[in-house]
Amino acid sequence: MPLPDFHVSEPFTLGIELEMQVVNPPGYDLSQDSSMLIDAVKNKITAGEVKHDITESMLELATDVCRDINQAAGQFSAMQKVVLQAAADHHLEICGRWHAPVSEMAASGGMR
Numbered sequence: 840m841p842l843p844d845f846h847v848s849e850p851f852t853l854g855i856e857l858e859m860q861v862v863n864p865p866g867y868d869l870s871q872d873s874s875m876l877i878d879a880v881k882n883k884i885t886a887g888e889v890k891h892d893i894t895e896s897m898l899e900l901a902t903d904v905c906r907d908i909n910q911a912a913g914q915f916s917a918m919q920k921v922v923l924q925a926a927a928d929h930h931l932e933i934c935g936r937w938h939a940p941v942s943e944m945a946a947s948g949g950m951r
Contacts, residue, residue, distance in 0.1 A: 851906075852904045852906060853904075853908065854901065854902045854903065854904050854905060854911060855901070855905075855911050855912075855915050856899060856900070857900045857915070858892050858899050859900065859922075859933050860896055860898075860934050861876060861897070861898060861926065861931055862931065862932050862933070862934055863931060864931075870896055871895040872895070872896075872929065873891060873892075873894075873895050873896060873897055873898050874891070874895065875929065876898060876925050876926060876929065877890065877891065877898070879929065880918075880921050880922055884918055884921060886902070886903055886914040886917065886918075887900065887902040887903055887915065888900075888901045888903075889921075898922065898933070900915065900922065902918075
């Protein structure tokens, strides 16, 4: 099988991905509302991507390929601000991702 054409790229690029949980306060149970949050932010994100992860209670924030840490941090910060505002607007909160053995989870139907 022939190899694809080689394309020159900028050296030392990077990207950031972060998986986050969507939770319902005040008990902080896992929420199944990641699809709703993704719909709420998709037209407000100007760089990077907010998408599904493994379950409906998870979001993944991913920057574009960036030339340096400052560009990546700027994209990530802008995405984070939009996601946190959308979560607050829908009475949800975002936290670091984890799965307790007793957590109820539903697989997301979106592209990962």
